[in-house]
Amino acid sequence: MEEIRRTKSHGDKSRTRRVRISDLAQALGLTKSTVSRALNGYSDIAPTTRARVAKMAAQMGYAPMPYAQAVRTGRVRALGLVLELDAPDRYGPFLADFLGGITQEASLEGWTLTVSSSSSRSEMEATVTRLLQEHKVDGFILPRTQVDDPRAAFLSAKHVPFVMFGRTDHGRPDAGHSWYDIDNAGAMRAAITRLAAMGHRRIAFVGPPASFNFALLRRDGYREGLAQAGLAHDPVLEIMEVAEREEGAEAARRLLDLPDPPSAILYATDATALGAYDVARERGLEIGRDLSLIGYDGIPEARLVTPPLTTFAVDSHHAGARLAALLIAQLRGTDPAELTELVEAPLRAGGSDGPPRTRE
């Protein structure tokens, strides 16, 4: 390949002068062996040294002979991501941060990211198969897991490495799978604790389609929060399968029309919580006084509405970076079962929740 590339380089000599490990070693004042072990991610090299070597490698334009290395290792050092174009919110406004996190971490380790998209399960399977057959990807990052995730099943059956953003199986995924997740249940428990402390006694929950794993975990957290606060769980206050803003509005209307309506609604996503703002306007209710709201996601619109929505802010850049790191570790040989990580989402208080107007 090098030979071929040279003839294709349009007379630009700079692309044919390959930087070698010895050049890096000299520039860094390290031995060639240390540089090589650092570039290959050996754990006996300190992370700070690895980062220093990776940075210099990027600066000097060092690249391993990729095909030779691929033949030796069977790897092309590429992570794969298949975006699902049929996702209800197209990943919202966080995609740039998420991709930035993946690609920065991958780049630091000398890997790249191949992005594809699909708008159906069969297209996803065809795309994944093609990427593997063409040797364009070594393993996959799966965004937004479902309870019973066809992508995880498909990749497992083919023995293709992958890491999931979110768990499967209602939070109890196959022990052999790698995942990074945010503590969905913990966030919802914290929301209920907060609302109960303000004096709310009737708190509703509006959740996404139960096929998404995070939907079940957030509903669990709601129920656990009620139990912890000593509040009864009234099934009439729990509405699932709500994905869009207008569906969120419709859920709010149904809840407010109950004979004994809630004084607060916990929405599992910000996008659907915005629907409650529309209903409050329709009915002349003051949000934060007549009706308290808490969401989850931290989307920009949540800061824009009046009053700003109290929500949980997710760090998408960090999620992307950790998913890349976990997948690369797996591809380098770490047992997938050891590569699991659960983080907390911090609360971002707005003005949308407060003590109920009339305490019962």
Next chain:
Amino acid sequence: MEEIRRTKSHGDKSRTRRVRISDLAQALGLTKSTVSRALNGYSDIAPTTRARVAKMAAQMGYAPMPYAQAVRTGRVRALGLVLELDAPDRYGPFLADFLGGITQEASLEGWTLTVSSSSSRSEMEATVTRLLQEHKVDGFILPRTQVDDPRAAFLSAKHVPFVMFGRTDHGRPDAGHSWYDIDNAGAMRAAITRLAAMGHRRIAFVGPPASFNFALLRRDGYREGLAQAGLAHDPVLEIMEVAEREEGAEAARRLLDLPDPPSAILYATDATALGAYDVARERGLEIGRDLSLIGYDGIPEARLVTPPLTTFAVDSHHAGARLAALLIAQLRGTDPAELTELVEAPLRAGGSDGPPRTRE
């Protein structure tokens, strides 16, 4: 490589039974030669046939022998995209649509997309160099051009194929460059025509940093629109270098504090136009009556504010698909100079503009 891959396939036989061109030809009822020419994008094969062959190839999991083909053609059939993490708005909410457009078009043609990111010019150059040296990318899509674009200069100097989203050099890029752009000036002219027809005589313009090519083109359109409507161009009504919402608010305050303030403001981006909503609230002005506003981009927040913002809706999916198609055509041998495309952005009327309260 095939040999290697076979030994790595964990006993999964399905991955080693390669689908051949003859299988596709049989399934489609076409000759092998037609299928082969369709897969390689020959122009003597009708686009509908090409699409039908590409779809069947994806369904049946057909993939050309990639390394063999790369050696033959010097191509890895991969498009490159370097996201700039220092972009002010991180590409807003359109990234999923944009990536969906690129990847769907690329997939139809049997290509893939490699995504990287950078947060500085030197990092961008190091990343591009690494992707080329590692043979991971054949050419690049450059999102959001600057007037004097360092990426275009860098890639030109290295003779690396690329296509730009937007033009450079104040709309007169090097004749040898490929680009896709939206008619920025045309949209701004249309906005001024609309406001003038409503009776506005003092119309201000708030534009982005002049280093972005689209900023200059939108300002041109504003000035041309004024001239067409027979309105004088008053430099005090033109404010540039406005990138963020709060800066948009500050510009509105300055304009409204003028001895002879404007009755309408044309913002070159929706994000900055939202700042004018904040100022209207501060000052008790009714948007659409006391102050008319028009934006550009079609971001979701523009629908959310009251009244919804009149703006120009950009089709990011289409932009991504066309950029991919143009770059692939260039990589297959079409003269880059022939690969340029200018499209209109349609107006999406909200309630933010109307006749001025007092006609002068």
